[in-house]
Amino acid sequence: MSQLANLLPLFAPPHHITDLKIQLQYALNQNGSLLDLEWDIRSIHFIDLAGRITLLWPQSAPIVPQTLFAMVQQTPEQTAHWLSCKQDCRQYLAVPQLMAGHTEGTLVLGRLVSDVLLAFRALTGADIAITTDLSATNNLFPAATSPEFLIPLLSMQSPQMLRDTDATHSLAWEKQGEWFDVFHLELTPQLSALIVNRITSQRQSITTITRNSVVIGLIGLVLSELLLLLVMHPPLKRLLKLTLLLPLLAENRFTALAQQLPKVRTWRLLHDEMDVTIATVFQLNQRMEQLQRERETAQMELIWLADHDPLTGLPNRRLFYRTLACAIDRANRGESGGVLLFFDLDRFKDVNDISGHLVGDQLLEKIAQQVDNFIGEDGFLGRFGGDEFALILPHQDIQHIYSQAAALQAKIAQVILNTDTQRYQLSASIGIVLFPEHGNNIQTLMANADLAMYQAKRAGRGRSHLYSEQDEGRDAARARLVWTDRILEALHEDRFEVHYQPLLEIVTGRIWRAEALLRMRDQQNKLISPGLFIPIAEETGLINTLDRWVLTQAIAQLQQHPGLSLSVNLSANALTDQQLGGDVQRLIRDAGIDPARLTFEITETVAINSMSNAVKLIDDLHTFGCHFALDDFGSGFASYAYLKQLPVDDVKIDGAFIRYLDYNQEDRIFVRAIAEMAHTMGKRVIAEFVESAEILDILRELDIDFAQGYHIARPAPTLPPLT
Known part of the structure; x- marks a missing residue:
């Protein structure tokens, strides 16, 4: 409109007219209808520098809004515009007019907003309503596209909710199955515009898209799960089988586990973590089976060592006592008794002192093997430790017992061990006791056998002695036991x-x-006199x-x-x-x-x-x-x-x-x-x-x-x- 205001004086007659008011009046009289039809100009006012309206077209045009009038008076040389909705909504433009380089006044053009609103609707497809006061209880909508529809629609919402909207935060609601979106746009301090968009089709499209997305997602999820199940089923099946087989490890059923383990795939493209796990379990199974065999072997060795002498392989004191106890029990029940021969090797300590324990061990092995071969199945031979041995024989007459002891001496004497510097040939001192005659329990029998061996050793090396109640040293042996206990008790009791x-x-x-x-x-x-306990302490080592x-x-x-x-x-x-x-x-x-x-x-x-x-x-x-x-x-x-x-x-x-x-x-x-x-x-x-x-x-x-x-x-x- 500013260009039109500048062109309007040019519509004056061609002959020279110096009065701007006359020029404008002439132009309006000649072209006023054209302005209304082509430019939608509904009113024209000319305000001179004195603030008087000297020109009005048409004569029924509304007065210039007071605010715009004041703006023109304050700055007549500047262009001003205003929107007013008193009786109807009009847009005003005030343009200063020059004549011969001097400002003669201000030309004010006015046009209705309804055409602009219709053009906005045609351009955007959105309805628009002009409101004068959103804070009022009853909204006033002086101009609106489709007012019979739009004004009742906007009246459904509170002014506060409408005022709180803007171009980025709109308000949406539904009416009679149709959805609308509205936002507020401030035009002037007194006027605002409410832009209303019909969003039913968009919401339907969004709903349809959302529904389709959900359906597609669900279908994709189901297909993914099916595909995952298809891919994971074989390894899961192998994993389940492996899980069911693992308890066999705890049950030491290693062969069964090895036979039932899933096969490890050798093709590299199919080789995965399950194959690694199966191979690891297989190796673990083999290792545990090996450890179990070693443990059982070690256990058997320990069981054997618990009852046998590791050097000679003979029964040790523990197994011998157990066997002797069974023989004594049979004798105490009236069954046949037996004979116990308890012997040690004479001068065996000299072998260890001269040639060392290794040579002594070799000699013990040879003698043990010789005696064991000699008695065969007729007796039970055991080693007590060091150079002490014990032999259980069936009950027999005294003469035969002495013959057996002499034969045993001869067999021991046949064992000869040669070293680089020495030649060793030993004899034995043998103590003989009968059971149950000389004792009906292990303690008594072994004590009497030890005493008999001591008597044999006193008589000279390579001798045998049958225990007798009248043997010398019996009282001394008992005294040693008594005083040993008394010394130990005195030490314990301070x-x-x-x-x-x-x-x-x-x-x-x-x-x-x-x-x-x-x-x-x-x-x-x-x-107590030291002479009573000192000799015993020296003899027993307690000294x-x-x-x-x-x-x-x-x-x-x-x-x-x-x-x-x-x-x-x-x-x-x-x-x-x-x-x-x-x-x-x-x-x-x-x-x-x-x-x-x-x-x-x-x-x-x-x-x-x-x-x-x-x-x-x-x-x-x-x-x-x-x-x-x-x-x-x-x-x-x-x-x-x-x-x-x-x-x-x-x-x-x-x-x-x-x-x-x-x-x-x-x-x-x-x-x-x-x-x-x-x-x-x-x-x-x-x-x-x-x-x-x-x-x-x-x-x-x-x-x-x-x-x-x-x-x-x-x-x-x-x-x-x-x-």
């Missing part, structure tokens, strides 16, 4: 104790040394335990009394105890005491009988710092040569030469000689069994260093006062 007997330094009259003596109390708390117990107690006392020195007796077994030296050094280091405060006493006889062991032990502990004393000197060899070989610090004269020293001149001469010899070698001399002042005076004259005896003090559980 009934051993140490008594201390002081040693007087004769020259100074001081007491700073004592001898630690082992004592044992019975269950009534009475002291090693007692030696260490006394040593531990002595070191504890040395730790508590810094000015004290103690002497401890060592048994013959201690000289062959290879761990004793290390144990002594460890105990002394742990206690943190001076090793020189501890003296070990060994008897002359024991030292000479085991000279090499004694010298080694003395040297080891001497180097560490301990002292040694040779006890009971004079009771044995009393040799200068032996004394020279033994690196002892003290010589302790046997009490037999001290007890009668006050009136026996020969004893004085002997004691003086020992003292002079010992002092010459740099050794101190100790006299024991000093029981009177007279003897002490004589010892002082003989230059004896220390005195020990009842005259000085008796052994007591408490330490003597140190001086």
